[in-house]
Amino acid sequence: MGDTKGFRNNCKKVILNMNETIDKEIRNENLNLASKEVKRKVSKKNFAEAIKEFISPYHVSTNKYELESASADLTSLPSYHYKFKKNYLASIIVRPADTESLSLLMKKCWELSFPMTIRAAGTSCFSSATPSKGGVIIDMRRINKIINIDPERMTVRVGAGISWLNLIERLSDYGLAPKAYPTSFKTSCVGGFIATPGKAGIGVPKYGTMIDSILSLILVRPDGKIENITKDSKGEISLEDIAGTYGIYGVISEVELSLTSLQTSLEIVGYGFSSLEKAINYYKALMREVPNKPFFLSISERSFEKYSHVNFPEQDWLVWAVYYDNPDNASRSVSEAERLASNLNGVSVDRSYLKEKWRDISDAEVAIGRTSRNLIFQEYWISNDRLLLFYEYYLRRSSKYKFPIATYTISGQQGWSRVKVFGLSDIARTAEFFTVKAFLHDLSKQTFKQGDSLYTIGIVNTFYLLKYRSEFVNQRKELKNKLDPKDLLNSYRIVKARMKYWRISLLFTLAKFLYKIFNLRFK
């Protein structure tokens, strides 16, 4: 018996010594490659067990199918594209239920130097919500409670993982509605729209951008510290730092939003134009000259309508606006919109077509996927003053290619618009796929050259910022280094790029060259 006890004690000592050794190794920042491997294995095991103390085991998953699915986003690209990024696949998914467990989780990640990727609906594309260094995916969808609706103050406090549609449905019971939300509201979440630009969408032309609606929010910093940030916060981080910076400074956990009331009248006007210039002039005039700003405003190319609809307006450009207001204001706006259209020879578009477009506003851009197996697109953030310049360049470039191309624009904050350009190809046709990307790359270069920018940056587009907006990047980098020196949270967004500009340019030049050769040969 004595011998057995002694043996057990010896074993315990050995295990304790091992643990101490491992802990020391983990703490040692100058680990060699071999000990890094040890650290990864041991940490991962301990990590999963440790977090189960404060997060339900249901919501800590290492199921490989779930990891595969959660590590991708809407831009469904073939695997070679993902492998271009460093370690695109997460090793664990965790779904915390509240700010406290989120904070504990992030503290644990910070302690173990685990890369963290924040994810909710993953709809903003360009790898905005996918891992770039493996590690942990923190899925925010369970932090989705409506904490408080105050009908008198017209405010709501919600968990950032709530989907816009759930929020909209719930608020409607009180006669209330959010002021601004994305066209992807059927699936996207509140926190995501703040962290990605949130500068264009439904309600934005009338009520301002997402940031204008935020009264306060709770941010969990990369080290797990919880911070309440308001419009007047004078601390290290401001609301402006958080909006549109893809979660590099912390995770938005709760948000307090100012609301508007549900309106009683909805009017839609739409006009077709054969001249691009007139269409853009009309689009700008609707924002500038009509007394009440539209709730939604868009301009689309004929091909955009054609690739998804059986019957569609004949003119090359469609400009349409939604007025959601009280009956007097709405009808005044419509009269004014009609007057402006007649001055520019706009051709009135059938109301039933516009009604259907509004009803399917979320689906419109996806519906053109009916013509291809993939949606390959880029989003540009263009000043209205330079919209014509951009579109002229777009028309010149697009005439060189045979694959279907389409574009539409939605109005953002005052004076700016989000232009979305699609190249409807099939990723199975690799050469064509890269040519589409090359075409979009040319438009990106033009965008920066004319003084504009891209709308969604994510991981994929960060190299453009480094190339063309170094001052902006350096400002952001300073705060990032302060809050997250190890670059653990949402790495490779805004301040650091995985891809090199020259490499991409070379690849796309080659793609265009090959496309040209093959096209000539086929002719």
Add this chain to the structure above:
Amino acid sequence: MSEGKEKKDIRDVITSGPPVAGLISPSRENLIEPKTKEKEEKFDYERCTHCGYCRHVCKVYNTSWCETDYAGGRNRIIKALDRKDIKFDKEEIIPSIYRCMLCGNCKVVCPVGINTLEVFQNLRKAVVKKGAMPEKLSILRDSILCNNNPYMEQHVDRFNWCEENEYGKEAYERAKKELAAIDEAIAAGDLEARKPKPHKVGYFIGCTSSYRNKELVNATSDVLGKLGIEFVLFPEERCCGSVLFRTGLEDEAMDLVKQNYKMIRESGVSEVVFSCSGCFSTFTLEYTKFAGGKLGFDLYHLTQYVLKTVKEKNLKIRYPKRTKDDPLLITYHDPCHLGRYCGVYEEPRELINMIEGVKLFEMKHNRDMSWCCGAGGGVKALYGDVAGEIGRDRIAETRTCMVIIREDRLKEALETNAEVLVSSCVFCKNNLFQVANEDNSPIKVMDISQLLNECEFYK
């Protein structure tokens, strides 16, 4: 939660788009057909753009928050398996494949028109062929193949309920006589010349009503009898195969299809009535496909048949326990198999609205955007009775999903202030009845056959 102003009905707001867009299925009339339809619908997943719009309507995802539980996430897995980006693992893949009610709401909202039901049923079929199958599925399969029902009951007991039901007993005896006549006619070599002439209407009962929910079969027989319909049963009736089709065992189901189809054709009926939405949808979809598009007899769900008869005979319906001024407040739950699978939304409503002394209130999510009760897709059959396992494994997690989903549906029914939740599917009725019972809910759950049986039909 601050409760300030009086609640407004979202439908009072005059708009066809946001904010009510999420409650209304997208418009499809003017959308072009997907160009990539050159392949069968089971390959539709290739067209998935992963927009995630199916995510919002997926009740399973909104309970489990697991990325593989909604259509887009699952499509991503199929693509990854296709591309060999990920290896097939028959243990790990099961929850991703089987934790789906096959409710079809994702199909309704899919902007690119993917037939998700076809894709996922085919996926289950492929996965079963590779040897991945939930443990209980093999038991279900064996029971159906041995006993012609999934409940491990004796086939000979299928019509025991007839003993206590006058109309059922008569229908069974009529059918028995017909069978004898058929045998004689076949022996004589002329099936057409048989006497007595075949009856026009047959009632296909289904396994659940035969063995578990006899109140439904009794109510249906009584309603048909009260309407003066001389119907027959099918004494050789077997499981329709619905469970097998939904769970990936299509090959095993085909024998049942052949036998049931032959049985109905030989009986000579021209109209077959179903009280079970699962059987109805299986006949409408799979049997019709098997018969090359033409079954040779018409299919009716009970609600359709009663409506048709009432109109033909110019009858009125009254719920005698209540009056027009003090009506029974009812909300109607659309079963996935009747609604999204077969497009029957209006007939049950028209029928309920015809009943004097009853008033219908709609739930927020209705018709093609109706929430699933949580029992479909074999989920209840495969995971429903894993009681006490909550918190331990993913099977238990699936059960938790199911419980939450049915609770949500009941909550929505309660919001209408209805006294009774009526459905027209035995599985919906059972699942919702169970949760109402467990929660001591003030709302009563019943099948539409039971409601109709409490009504009077008069000129």
